[in-house]
Amino acid sequence: MKKKVLLMGASGSGKTSMRSLIFSNNPASLTARLGATIDVEQNHVRFLGDLILNLWDCGGQDAFMDSYLSTQRATIFSHVGVLIYVFDAESRERAKDLEYYRDCLDALRRYSSEARVFLLVHKMDLVREGERKGELERKRRELVKESSGMGVTVFGTSIYDESLYKAWSRIVHTLIPNAAVLSRHLTTLAEACSATEVILFERTTFLVIATSASPPSASASSPPTVSLPPLPSPPRSLKSPTSPSFSLPQTDPEPEPEEPEDDPHQMSPTRYERTSELIKAFKYSCSRFLRQDFHALEMELAEFTAVLDELTKNTYVMIVAHDPTIETAALRLNIRLARRKFE
Ligand code: GTP
Structure with missing residues (x-):
């Protein structure tokens, strides 16, 4: 039962x-x-x-x-x-x-x-x-x-605001029987791509299932183990390989969590939830205004590169890399090669 x-x-x-x-x-x-x-x-x-x-x-x-x-x-x-x-x-x-x-x-x-x-x-x-x-x-x-x-x-x-996603992501994370194994696989993928972080999202809800770094824990207070610059709010533009690029609507009415000014690599504690929200808004815009289904997207910003693509039938994976020499095509190829491991 x-x-x-x-x-x-x-x-x-x-x-x-x-x-x-x-x-x-x-x-x-x-x-x-x-x-x-x-x-x-x-x-x-x-x-x-x-x-x-x-x-x-x-x-x-x-x-x-x-x-x-x-x-x-x-x-x-x-x-x-x-x-x-x-x-x-x-x-x-x-x-x-x-x-x-x-x-x-x-x-x-x-x-x-x-x-x-x-x-x-x-x-x-x-x-x-x-x-x-x-x-x-x-x-x-x-x-x-x-x-x-x-x-x-x-x-x-x-x-x-994103607090609801955060809570539900943490709750759902506790329901996944092999969450630790997933995290390990994501860490391997991150290392293979020289990526800073890899994040796994559920396809429909875009709740965060697992990450390559310390997974979302129920205690919410564990210190970060990797350093990431905060995600820009919102990204200047998102480029979908199948759709023209355009700017996202502002969806973040909450003030930024405080980050020390002298440490530009302090990672934003709300980056997963904000990414979920932005992607959902982008997906919605694709279907509503362009009448096209969303499949994947690439972000090339001055600070980092990110690729979001389907991993399995029910998941999307996002790879974030800070090395400007890493091509998005290489990240997408690695996602394709990793699929079998996750299916
Ligand atoms: P029952 O079906 O009677 O058990 O109620 P419910 O718990 O399902 O409440 P429902 O989701 O119907 O929400 C009631 C009202 O609360 C609606 O008008 C929502 O718009 C409002 N509401 C829900 N969440 C929030 C929130 O986070 N903030 C505010 N300000 N209003 C909210």
Whole structure:
């Protein structure tokens, strides 16, 4: 029986919005039109070869929550691999939110004690900018305490910036059984190309699956092991071999994370998520304005060269190199040669 991913949280906390953004590529502006989820909506998202994400979006209205915790308890909480519980950062019903959360954790302990738990403090954009860090930390402490000994990972998220991709990339990464092997193969590919970094994306969602450097870890605080200049925001232009080049729309309303001024090679901690967002916007532009499918692209900037190409049926790979003598054609050839290893 395939393990499922439960997406739970109070009504209006933003569960269906994040699902439609990540898995259906809908823009954030359209989420306001989504209706309330009635009972449970099940989605099977083929992720990587045999890896199918069995996502259960559980409508959060009180009547549904009560039924998950009573008559449907065993059905909902059995065979759970991951519970993603969403809290509205600006909820007016904190006590009730926490009570439901505690009850859900109790049920999870009973029916799927091995499940991992991820808590998303969502709609962080609604918290005043200067207060976000402190508020998230306060919430993290509160939620860890409420989880009474159960290991939980807390993320602050919003549909209006890359934080949502970051959280989902980390969550999905934990679901991939051979993630360490993938990372090793990517490191070998990086070395073969004299590349600074190689990144593997899932094809539809563009979530980051693995990287050649230290993979996205759930602790989020491990120091970088390679040095990369930050990705420009946005790249000046993206050149797709099958389409004319044009500039991308600005999609990054968040301020840049602080980087020491005297170290130009400090890598940007949000580069994966920003790349995902930009590529998705570019893909969308290709299909909408050029009526062409996106297949691959090459970026040749003063600071670095990058090639993004299909690796397997369900993945794209991106190779970033800082040596100006490395030709993009050589990188693409190496991707072609590496395909067999990853299929
Ligand atoms: P139920 O289906 O009733 O359980 O609700 P839900 O948790 O699925 O909530 P839904 O996704 O329908 O979102 C409710 C509202 O929150 C929508 O109007 C969204 O546009 C809005 N919303 C979702 N995410 C965010 C966010 O990150 N920031 C802000 N400001 N609004 C958001």
